[in-house]
Amino acid sequence: MNTPVALEPLYELDDAQLDARIEAAKEKLGESCVILGHHYQREEVYKFADLTGDSLKLARLASQRPNAKHIVFCGVHFMAEVADILSSPEQIAILPDLNAGCSMADMADLPAVEECWKQLATVIDPEASVTPITYVNSAADLKAFCGDHNGTVCTSSNAEHILTWAFDQREKVLFFPDQHLGRNASAKLGVPLEKMVVWDPNEEMGGLTAEQIKEAKVILWHGFCSVHQMFQPQHIDMWRERIPGVNVMCHPECSYEVCQKADALGSTEGIQAAVRAGAPGSKWVIGTELNLVNRLKHEMPDKEIHFLSPSICMCSTMFRIDPQHLCWTLENLLEGHVVNPITVPAREAASAKIALERMLAIV
Ligand code: 13P
Ligand code: SF4
Numbered sequence: 001m002n003t004p005v006a007l008e009p010l011y012e013l014d015d016a017q018l019d020a021r022i023e024a025a026k027e028k029l030g031e032s033c034v035i036l037g038h039h040y041q042r043e044e045v046y047k048f049a050d051l052t053g054d055s056l057k058l059a060r061l062a063s064q065r066p067n068a069k070h071i072v073f074c075g076v077h078f079m080a081e082v083a084d085i086l087s088s089p090e091q092i093a094i095l096p097d098l099n100a101g102c103s104m105a106d107m108a109d110l111p112a113v114e115e116c117w118k119q120l121a122t123v124i125d126p127e128a129s130v131t132p133i134t135y136v137n138s139a140a141d142l143k144a145f146c147g148d149h150n151g152t153v154c155t156s157s158n159a160e161h162i163l164t165w166a167f168d169q170r171e172k173v174l175f176f177p178d179q180h181l182g183r184n185a186s187a188k189l190g191v192p193l194e195k196m197v198v199w200d201p202n203e204e205m206g207g208l209t210a211e212q213i214k215e216a217k218v219i220l221w222h223g224f225c226s227v228h229q230m231f232q233p234q235h236i237d238m239w240r241e242r243i244p245g246v247n248v249m250c251h252p253e254c255s256y257e258v259c260q261k262a263d264a265l266g267s268t269e270g271i272q273a274a275v276r277a278g279a280p281g282s283k284w285v286i287g288t289e290l291n292l293v294n295r296l297k298h299e300m301p302d303k304e305i306h307f308l309s310p311s312i313c314m315c316s317t318m319f320r321i322d323p324q325h326l327c328w329t330l331e332n333l334l335e336g337h338v339v340n341p342i343t344v345p346a347r348e349a350a351s352a353k354i355a356l357e358r359m360l361a362i363v
Helices: 008-012 015-032 055-061 077-086 110-120 140-148 159-169 179-188 210-215 233-242 256-261 268-277 290-299 323-334 346-362
Strands: 033-038 051-053 070-074 092-094 130-135 152-154 172-176 196-199 218-221 247-250 283-287 304-307
Touching: 008 323, 015 033, 015 323, 033 055, 033 077, 033 323, 051 055, 055 077, 055 346, 070 077, 070 323, 077 092, 077 140, 077 346, 110 130, 110 140, 110 172, 110 218, 130 140, 130 159, 130 179, 140 152, 140 346, 152 159, 152 346, 159 172, 159 179, 159 346, 172 179, 179 196, 179 218, 179 256, 233 247, 233 256, 233 283, 247 256, 247 268, 268 283, 268 290, 283 290, 290 304
Parallel strands: 033 051, 033 070, 070 092, 130 152, 130 172, 172 218, 196 218, 247 283, 283 304
Antiparallel strands: none
16 A cells, blocks of 8 residues: 555646646546536536436445445445445545535434334334434435334435335335425325325424324425525526526425426436437527536537526535645555545445335336
């Protein structure tokens, strides 16, 4: 093993030098390393990804490069955890910067969800009547909770399928941490808003009455994405006035009011595919993270593409992965050092895998 490569000096390189170092390290590592990139990654990092996608696609891809001993995940922490859970035991998932978390994922934790389950049990029998579904944007121990309680995981691209499955299993769903995805997908399936209640983990009984819990079909956790909550219904009105006939497409982490006004909803992969399939000259307004929208604009100059919000909505944690951290990660692998491995404890990983494999079998 050689001396570890230091991160700080990499900040003294110019863009071209840094690119050349990343390219050279990638070349030397060959098939032993695969770089996965989420669509929200900044361009300087995204361009080095071997495989790109939304959370569902990346979860599938994580297990499909068996020759890659190292999976370098340019995304956020929960994504690297999924890669660790779904890949073979010999493979190692790496997150180039451990500060790349997801603030929404942090809005639900295992003790709070267990407490919710316990409190629900004072009113209904959750084991018999509630299917827990965690959005993939959550810690591995919450996926394990779902695995242990006959529940599953969903992503923004399969939430409706997963909810349909869940309603076939039991009467009610407990959906965490993103209330908006849960509400938007349930509404698409025809669940009336009055059958959805919001569980506030800071309140006794989630701030709900026993009657409200008994009447509810969907119990939504009080979580949200701080990036997507910046989009407002009046932004859509403004664009429709400015560009008659414009196609408005939003990510389902946006609020119900925004999603109701949009022409279509889609995961990051779904948004990308829809715009790519649009006719030359077609006009689009997109409600999701800025890096993806800018990339689509750049890729398709023959289309008119706008960002929904007048203010900048960027995912600051996705942005933590910069080319310097990518270079540092790859060059350390060449020196025999694995920086920032993401290892989910075995028992937790086994239960989380049940929940994730259940999801992958449904869609
Ligand atoms: P996608 O699964 O659509 O890529 O979404 C992930 C995410 O974190 C959106 O904020
Ligand atoms: Fe999490 Fe929102 Fe960032 Fe997606 S955009 S990773 S939900 S904070």
